[in-house]
Amino acid sequence: MLFYILRRLIAVVIMLIITSIATFLLFFAAPEDPARLTCGKNCTPATIEGNRKALGYDKPLPVQYGKFVTGIFAGRDYPDDPALRAAAPELVVHCPAPCLGYSRVDNEPVLDIIKSGLPISASIALAGFVLWITTGVLGGIVAALTRGRWPDRVIVGIALIGFSLPTFFIGLLLLVFVAIKWQLVPVPSYVAFTDNPAEWARNLVLPAITIAAVYAASYVRLTRAYMLETMSEDYIRTARSKGVREWKVIGRHGLRAALTPIVTAAGLDLGGLLGGAIITETVFTFPGLGYTAVKAVTDFDLPLIVGIVITAAFFIIFANLVVDVLYGVIDPRVRLA
């Protein structure tokens, strides 16, 4: 088991390296000159060349990638010029390890920007996750147990609507009616959990519902399908023949077996969301990773784009690992070797 996890962790590192190289190459495949993008309206060829040198864009690609990687482990200076640093330290910007790059647009290390966005994305993802798992799985179970009768029809119908509506539409609908017209909740703006937990929760209600609407719909369908499958298994009949109470048959025997694929999907979805919920964050102007990513793309803030992509990739790859390990815990037939 430990050996398995260790091996998977090595695979995680390899995948992260590949992702970073790929995004790094994409960075330079863009038709824009990265150095030109670093200076605003009052640009002269001299400043462009100065910035190019300062940011290291004049070096060959492999050297730049090498500097990027050393930056992650040891930090780096812009410009990377020990002589200048010694002579005039105020002209040198230090990006401490782990340095994912430096955003010229915000004049801030990329990591700091990600650090400020991550709690916001994580809050939305977790609040949404709790909401969609409870409603989706419960709805799916009820639908499966009442198959073909009206509760099933109603739940599946609502799920279909939730599934068909685009996220931005649900988000805007909630914003306009619940927050602005009926004023049931304030127009959401992010409050840090550490500042005020109650406000944090209140402001998260609408974004969480928005995220959950779409995911809950697909979890209703997923849970319903797997519950129907397991409830027709022979071991369910065995449990009933032992005289086990029906709710225990459903929970302990049926749901337990249907849980494996649900946990898989939930882990991967949560991992994906930690990297930012682009549409939800944009609709509610929550400055999470998704919102920041959109802004970075419109500003052509390439170091920031690379940083966010790598962060998002890390969460997805890590979620994969967690799901695989959970698999062995849930299903005793899966031997991890």
Next chain:
Amino acid sequence: MRAAAGMAVSPVQIEGPAGDAFLTVKDLRVHFPTDDGVVKAVDGLSFALRKGKTVGIVGESGSGKSVTSQAILGLHRKTRARVSGEIWLDGENLLEASDDHLRDLRGSKMAMIFQDPLSALHPYYTIGAQIVEGVRTHRSGVNKADARKRALEMLDLVGIPNPAKRIDQYPHEFSGGMRQRAMIAMALVNDPPLLIADEPTTALDVTVQAQILDLMRTLQKEFGAAIIMITHDLGVVAEMADDVLVMYAGRVVEQGAVNNLFAEPEDPYTWGLLTSMPRLDRTRQARLTPVPGNPPSLIHLPQGCKFHPRCRFTSEVPGDRCRTEEPELIPTLSGSLARCHIAPPRRAEIYQTVVKPSLQPEEHA
């Protein structure tokens, strides 16, 4: 004695449970309404079973064997199945019992052994946990440690070696025969006086089959349980049962004490089952004679005798009776019951001259 047991299964009976029988099933019907019509899975089944005795129910797939056993346990959903008739277990009619009371009887007063124990055992729980669940469902006062002790005892009783280690293993870590033993241990854990075994040896290889049957016989002697043995294997019935019911298309076609029925079977369908069975003592040149055709659809049953489209002997009956009139289940010369229009003396003659010779080993081989 045998003949008396045969008569006790007669469908013509007085109200209430029959005599000293532990289980009496009377005119049991299980119908499933579907979009295409009503599936008459079991249509008028009656038998009685005393403690310590075994009744075998034989028939092809879809003849209503398993549906019968699940009706006795009350496992059919009221929304899907219409169950009628009477099922008397130890003096109470199960078809009038509440769901909760039935649930209470399941696992304590009647238990079931399923075929294919790999799919009938829950893959995510250890064997021990599944047996313990059975104990604690019915004896709320028993704590976990005592229930586990009981599970260990049962695993030991059914001949699982090293039960202390095996109790914490999962079904997939057991071999087929061991899984079936564990299944039996699970069914017997609350000493149920009625045990229903639904094809308990079908998924097992023959040497293991014999061991399992042996085990069931020993346990029956020890606990005095009544056993319903559902199978399509006539060999298993001959080995285990006191009485036999041969089912076809949801009906009993022949019913009686096992010795009578196998010595002088009277129904053409029973003959078909016997001649289609491979035997070691027959020469290889002798061909098996399968029953021609397929079992009928349970929605559109044929008119008249349900077996007539596949019967080789319809010409023995004058006129069109086989096609127009369904025969009654009536007593035969040997003391069993059979459902056939052919006159009883003629049936005995056909069996002796046509059917029996093909069952004998050929001397000159």
